[in-house]
Amino acid sequence: MKSKADVVIIGGGVNGCSLAYRLAKKGLDVVVVEKKYLSSGATGACGAGIRQQWSTRENASLAIQSVKIFEQLSKELGQDIEFRQGGYLIAVHDEKEMKQVEKNVAMQRSLGLKVAILKPEEITDVVPILDVKGMRAIGATFCPTDGHANPFKTTFAYADAARRLGAEINTHTTVTDVKTTQKAIRAVVTDQKTIQTSVVVNAAGIYSKSIAEMVKIKLPLCPFRKEIMATERLQPLFEAMVISFRDGIYFSQQKEGQIVGGIPISEEKVGYKTMPTFAFLQYMAQTLTRYAPILKHINLLRHWTGFYDVTPDARPILGEVKEVKGFLQCNGFSGHGFMISPMVSKLLTDLIADGKTSEELENLSLERFKSKKIEKELSVVG
Amino acid sequence: MKRSIVCRCEDISEEDVVQAIEEGYTDIEELRKKLRIGMGPCQGRVCIQLVARILEKKTGKKVAKIQLPTVRPPLIPVSLGTLASENYEK
Numbered sequence: 340m341k342s343k344a345d346v347v348i349i350g351g352g353v354n355g356c357s358l359a360y361r362l363a364k365k366g367l368d369v370v371v372v373e374k375k376y377l378s379s380g381a382t383g384a385c386g387a388g389i390r391q392q393w394s395t396r397e398n399a400s401l402a403i404q405s406v407k408i409f410e411q412l413s414k415e416l417g418q419d420i421e422f423r424q425g426g427y428l429i430a431v432h433d434e435k436e437m438k439q440v441e442k443n444v445a446m447q448r449s450l451g452l453k454v455a456i457l458k459p460e461e462i463t464d465v466v467p468i469l470d471v472k473g474m475r476a477i478g479a480t481f482c483p484t485d486g487h488a489n490p491f492k493t494t495f496a497y498a499d500a501a502r503r504l505g506a507e508i509n510t511h512t513t514v515t516d517v518k519t520t521q522k523a524i525r526a527v528v529t530d531q532k533t534i535q536t537s538v539v540v541n542a543a544g545i546y547s548k549s550i551a552e553m554v555k556i557k558l559p560l561c562p563f564r565k566e567i568m569a570t571e572r573l574q575p576l577f578e579a580m581v582i583s584f585r586d587g588i589y590f591s592q593q594k595e596g597q598i599v600g601g602i603p604i605s606e607e608k609v610g611y612k613t614m615p616t617f618a619f620l621q622y623m624a625q626t627l628t629r630y631a632p633i634l635k636h637i638n639l640l641r642h643w644t645g646f647y648d649v650t651p652d653a654r655p656i657l658g659e660v661k662e663v664k665g666f667l668q669c670n671g672f673s674g675h676g677f678m679i680s681p682m683v684s685k686l687l688t689d690l691i692a693d694g695k696t697s698e699e700l701e702n703l704s705l706e707r708f709k710s711k712k713i714e715k716e717l718s719v720v721g
Numbered sequence: 722m723k724r725s726i727v728c729r730c731e732d733i734s735e736e737d738v739v740q741a742i743e744e745g746y747t748d749i750e751e752l753r754k755k756l757r758i759g760m761g762p763c764q765g766r767v768c769i770q771l772v773a774r775i776l777e778k779k780t781g782k783k784v785a786k787i788q789l790p791t792v793r794p795p796l797i798p799v800s801l802g803t804l805a806s807e808n809y810e811k
Contacts, residue, residue: 376751377751615794638801
């Protein structure tokens with residue numbers, strides 16, 4: 340393990356690994372420190388979806404630019420990350436929701452995104468197994484360029500490419516302290532070794548809060564336990580991810596054929612406990628078979644928990660904090676870290692390697708929580 | 722070519738596991754996520770012990786020291802229709 344680095348990234352999820360890759364490509368000496376194994380946190384538990392249909396301009400813009408990167412990422416990294424664009428179908432349940440949808444779609448279209456507003460009878464043209472009555476839908480939106488990628492393979496591909504460029508990735512290594520001198524980063528102390536550095540990126544998911552506490556920075560992060568399930572493999576039935584903001588459900592068929600999806604339940608608690616619940620299984624099965632009754636004969640194989648690191652406005656915290664020079668945030672993704680990771684790592688690389696800041700980084704800095712008015716992302720599921 | 726099947730659910734052979742270990746996937750969870758071993762209907766009952774053995778042979782890490790993947794419910798496949806039915810005892 341190295342004892343000196345230009346940048347130390349704490350966290351070996353998709354964001355930590357993609358940032359390691361981009362920084363190493365710029366010729367920087369990068370060390371990643373991961374407590375468990377790569378993709379062991381939110382990345383490895385996530386629903387694999389990539390969506391561009393958001394209510395806030397920043398999220399939509401980050402996602403649109405991320406999709407452009409995802410489109411050529413398998414080629415760039417030299418490994419198949421299983422990216423495919425089957426679209427996202429978002430159910431709309433009443434007139435009030437339709438009004439918000441029209442506003443969102445207008446904003447998304449102004450960014451150049453192709454989004455259609457579907458009539459009820461058009462929903463099954465996109466996803467034939469849906470029961471429009473059972474869904475209680477009066478319409479839907481559909482963006483054909485939304486899609487999926489394999490979160491494990493994406494993370495591993497980034498890590499492999501980063502290693503080839505000279506980055507050092509240490510798994511099963513725990514950060515025990517972050518040292519500063521005169522309000523600037525000096526070193527990262529781990530249970531193996533101490534690494535001298537002037538830049539630390541805090542990409543530790545739900546544990547980002549405790550990392551920040553090491554340098555006395557308070558992050559407004561809350562770990563929310565989420566549950567998700569996978570069925571047995573099936574023949575290809577549909578390509579789109581189906582979601583509803585009202586019911587909170589999301590589900591899609593993965594490349595191997597299994598249907599993966601989740602839904603929030605009332606037993607969902609803030610905290611670090613990972614115990615899956617029976618209440619989730621029952622509620623998920625009830626809602627899923629209401630949306631797609633044909634699935635009632637399908638077997639559920641596995642069910643697991645993961646975490647959203649949720650901020651007060653459901654948007655990430657990115658960039659350098661004012662109080663400590665060289666201490667950068669890359670957390671608070673609130674359940675959307677995977678899909679915007681390409682752009683997040685690009686923006687942070689521009690900042691770290693070239694000193695270039697951007698409007699997105701300014702708007703997503705920790706500073707925003709000090710102002711009274713924050714714009715909340717409304718389009719959240721799961 | 723002769724293949725020794727390790728994971729029947731996902732059709733993964735000993736050679737596949739060895740290759741992945743040689744590529745640097747030396748954690749059983751990383752192997753699982755890369756190869757999908759233990760994600761099929763058997764939930765790892767057939768393959769995980771075998772993969773742990775191969776990992777021991779290749780890396781020298783003792784099987785007893787290898788932390789096995791978390792067992793995920795339900796232990797056997799259950800139909801969504803059964804789970805959705807309201808007649809269960811709370």
